[in-house]
Amino acid sequence: MEATIVSDTAKHYPVLLKEIISVISPQHGGTFIDCTFGQGGYTKEILKYKDTKVIGLDRDKNSQKIAEKFYNEFPDRFLFKNLKFSKLNNLKLTNENIKGILFDLGYSFTQMKDPKKGLSFNFTGKLNMQLGLNDFTAHEVINNLDEKDLNKIFRYFGDEKEAKAISKSIARERKSKKIDTSNLVKIIEKSKRKKNFRIHSATKVFQALRIFVNNEISELIYGLINSAKILKKDGILAVVSFHSLEDKIVKYFFKNLSSSKSFSRYEPLLKQKKFSFEMPIKKPIIPTEIELQDNAPSRSAKLRYLVKKENIYEIETDIIDQFHELLEIENLSLKL
Numbered sequence: 342m343e344a345t346i347v348s349d350t351a352k353h354y355p356v357l358l359k360e361i362i363s364v365i366s367p368q369h370g371g372t373f374i375d376c377t378f379g380q381g382g383y384t385k386e387i388l389k390y391k392d393t394k395v396i397g398l399d400r401d402k403n404s405q406k407i408a409e410k411f412y413n414e415f416p417d418r419f420l421f422k423n424l425k426f427s428k429l430n431n432l433k434l435t436n437e438n439i440k441g442i443l444f445d446l447g448y449s450f451t452q453m454k455d456p457k458k459g460l461s462f463n464f465t466g467k468l469n470m471q472l473g474l475n476d477f478t479a480h481e482v483i484n485n486l487d488e489k490d491l492n493k494i495f496r497y498f499g500d501e502k503e504a505k506a507i508s509k510s511i512a513r514e515r516k517s518k519k520i521d522t523s524n525l526v527k528i529i530e531k532s533k534r535k536k537n538f539r540i541h542s543a544t545k546v547f548q549a550l551r552i553f554v555n556n557e558i559s560e561l562i563y564g565l566i567n568s569a570k571i572l573k574k575d576g577i578l579a580v581v582s583f584h585s586l587e588d589k590i591v592k593y594f595f596k597n598l599s600s601s602k603s604f605s606r607y608e609p610l611l612k613q614k615k616f617s618f619e620m621p622i623k624k625p626i627i628p629t630e631i632e633l634q635d636n637a638p639s640r641s642a643k644l645r646y647l648v649k650k651e652n653i654y655e656i657e658t659d660i661i662d663q664f665h666e667l668l669e670i671e672n673l674s675l676k677l
């Protein structure tokens with residue numbers, strides 16, 4: 342494996358920070374759940390307002406070290422849990438005035454630069470891609486799952502048009518030796534007939550593997566459902582997504598809870614129906630030109646938010662049915 346170099350100058354930019362703060366208004370106080378604590382960029386900004394409390398969650402236990410600094414500075418207003426956000430309902434929060442729940446999806450620059458995590462196709466070594474609290478690695482997926490299952494993962498989670506050819510080559514190559522990060526990159530480069538000069542040939546397959554290894558589809562769906570349940574009246578659910586699959590899920594869920602679209606064509610449109618949630622803006626908030634200049638990777642970020650209008654703790658949504666095909670692909674991991 343290449344030397345572990347995580348540059349000291351590698352800078353972490355909390356994406357759409359100003360916009361997040363303006364959406365959740367921490368100046369009015371309350372408890373906020375930062376579901377993707379990471380380096381604590383959002384948490385730090387919220388805790389600047391004195392009547393706030395933050396519960397930070399992250400599946401990566403490296404975030405614990407950063408959380409310790411926050412404990413020292415804000416012993417009564419901060420709590421960290423090394424927990425996956427789909428398990429939000431495990432926190433005992435019934436008495437908390439939850440005013441905002443935030444998600445900044447995906448992985449951080451620091452994680453991407455960590456060769457042990459194996460998230461980047463620029464490092465050599467064993468395929469991993471675990472963000473934390475996982476059950477299996479990308480190495481097990483690539484070296485053990487059937488060719489047709491790999492094809493589905495690459496196609497649906499990476500939108501990789503040449504998924505079939507890539508899966509076929511993987512199945513052939515792994516007969517003679519185990520596949521690691523650099524072999525995988527070479528296999529992808531050799532299998533692809535169409536070259537795209539804007540993105541690296543391996544980008545889509547690596548994205549698909551990361552989504553699969555970290556169960557990112559069910560994490561997001563259950564994270565959203567549990568958030569909508571525990572939020573208090575006038576509380577905000579804000580999500581920053583980075584790829585179209587995530588944004589599709591978030592957008593569907595928010596519309597599903599807030600608009601009067603009939604779920605079934607046999608169900609009459611209930612014009613008078615009152616919804617417990619409101620989506621104040623239909624279009625996502627995106628980074629400004631200034632942010633893009635400072636932090637190019639923020640270019641695909643989209644912020645959407647939802648406001649809860651009454652204190653209800655059960656919600657009605659068909660999101661699981663809507664995305665069942667993707668959830669079934671995640672279940673292919675049961676074969677490992």
Ligand SMILES: C[S@@+](CC[C@H](N)C(=O)[O-])C[C@H]1O[C@@H](n2cnc3c(N)ncnc32)[C@H](O)[C@@H]1O
Binds near residue numbers: 378380400473
């Ligand atoms: C883009 S970073 C967040 C950066 C953070 N907003 C900041 O300013 O420092 C995403 C973080 O979410 C964490 N994460 C991803 N999926 C998660 C999940 N299902 N549950 C908990 N944490 C998750 C990752 O480990 C990573 O630290």
